[in-house]
Amino acid sequence: MASPPQDFTLIGLCDGDLDPNRHRSSYQTNKVGGHPDWLPGISRQCPRCGCCGAPLAHVVQVYCPLDASPSHRNLHLFACLRAECSGRAESWRALRSQALDARVTAATTATMPAPAQEAPLPLTAWCDAADDWGMEEGVGKSRCTLQTDGPALSEQDVSSGLQGLCLEESQEGVPVFRSFFIGVVEESDLRGEDDDLTRARELLRQYERREGVAAGQLCSSEGGDSGEKYEKTRARHGDAVFSRFMKKISWCPQQILRYCRGGKPLFISELSSNLDQMLSTCGSCGGSRTFELQLMPALVSMLQREDCSAELEFGTVLVYTCTNSCWTLGSGSTVEELCFVQMDPDQQLFK
Template sequence: MASRAQEQTLLGLCDGELDSNRHRSSFLTNKVGGHPDWLPGISRQSPRCGRCGAPLAHVVQVYCPLEASPYHRNLHLFACPGAACSGRSDCWTVLRSQCLEERTASRPAPAQEAPPAATEWCDTADDWGVEEEEEEEKDGWGGGVEEDSHGQEETTAPEEKAGEVDVSSRLQDLNLGASREDAPVLRPFFISVAEESDLCGERDDLRHAQQLLREYESREGVAVGELEGGCEEKYEKTSARHGDAVFSRFMKKISLCPQQILRYCRGGKPLFVSEPPPAAAASLASAACGRCGGSRTFELQLMPALVSLLRRTDGGEAELEFGTVLVYTCTDSCWTAGSGAAVEELCFVQTDPDQQLFK
């Protein structure tokens, strides 16, 4: 059942660095980089590049439970930081993992001492019909679980389950810590959220201010210049050089919030940076879930502003360049209770047309 959260576009924004000395992230944390925080019972995977075989770096973690679902749900995106692999779909991997909510009756804190906006996705939760007492269960992109599922958790033995989760997590750290270190680690940042629709009022205010500025310049005979943020006209001029209607639409759309690093709209329409080749478009339209064989649907995409944040913790460069990375997931979000293996979903990478101007 689609939730109101799934019928609108949510924008992910960088919300400060995740300092491991001050913050402890969990599967509830939405973040860029760092190590992936796997759900309890999910075996940790270290995916490798489909082109060069190198271990992939963890790029983004999103906590995105679905409305009326009894599962916690995460998406983890990984990419090869090698320059030769940049911009290739086969050098990216997206893994979906789920866990019954009743297994985590005693839940870890999303992030200790974290900035409030970093993991409180639903600042406007009341607009989505979320009750105050359920707000903690719905701090992800896509909503949360039904009230009866939450009530069922209360009847479980929290001390026993908390112990199981803690032991499981520690064992995974011991067994797989070494392989985890093989992959380069990107500097971690919190991701906060804003509804795209909320930004429309801000743009209207800016346009009004720009009009007042032009009137003042005309009246006083001076040139003050454009107000900061008036980027739509700039993007339209840029797109005219390309002569690409798809790119023009992309740039005009993101001019509403140029700093967005992620767009989330499960079941919505992706925002392509360029017209996909006919074969690729047909493949995306007919892509089937590798686990159940059912259809896939668009869920989220990474945006160009993310590229500048992708820096390795060891000081080296993560040579990741892209225009956008689109993620398609199983429409039914198929899962077997008790499964310990994440499901691989579909990534489609488009390069930035502007990159061709510098080659």
């Protein structure tokens, strides 16, 4: 199994409304909101909040097959909209599902004999970058295989993995966000673009004037590991990590998602304890987890329901997945991954 180089980051951007009257999304659609599109053979699920037990809203769907794998692979992120659950990791759920390409093809043929109108992939869709996502151009199939020879799940493992999920439950009462396509650009390409950057630079200048220091002085070097050190110069609020966050996204403040499996996350505030101690092992195989993607502050204002304004608040939501992407061949259930939530210490900068 191979993954993109650690310095190879893909940036997710809003790429237009996903109107259900015009487009039909599928498990290969990268999108915000709407209802989840499960892989064929995967049981429909309605996850519930680990804090209050309320049904969760579907926030993001990402189609992310791994390099060197013949399996389709999806990540679905859900969140609780209740104010009392805001900012708590237990109010978020990240569910990973996989299926071999042959099984998906057979299921699709049997259940969808007349696919009238597939949702068109935007020019910047994740799946368009064949080299980026391990996809053959124009085919929509992954090139290689995930590990399917991992340890089988015991009844206890299955029970634990399904805790808090309501299978085949009615969608009535489940909050639904307005749906958007997610397009993608390589972060390295943003450095050579001048479009839509005036506002980003103005925000940065306002921040520097207010804090009395240049953001560049507070930014650590891009190299190094988890022990990276920051410059001694500190902003008045003392948060050098947030300053680095602002500097990093200043080239594209409208980014809603960052994807870099095996890479380094971009924290919005300083960690209270060692990250390795905070990361639990995979609940299915007991193996380690690796960073895969994170949601960004610009997404908050886009999460709207038809009957009310945005109800979800966060700074960034980081998702860590099983390093081996363990999977039981033929399984119809999902594997739960780890969400780590950081609230925004200066939300007004993104409004």
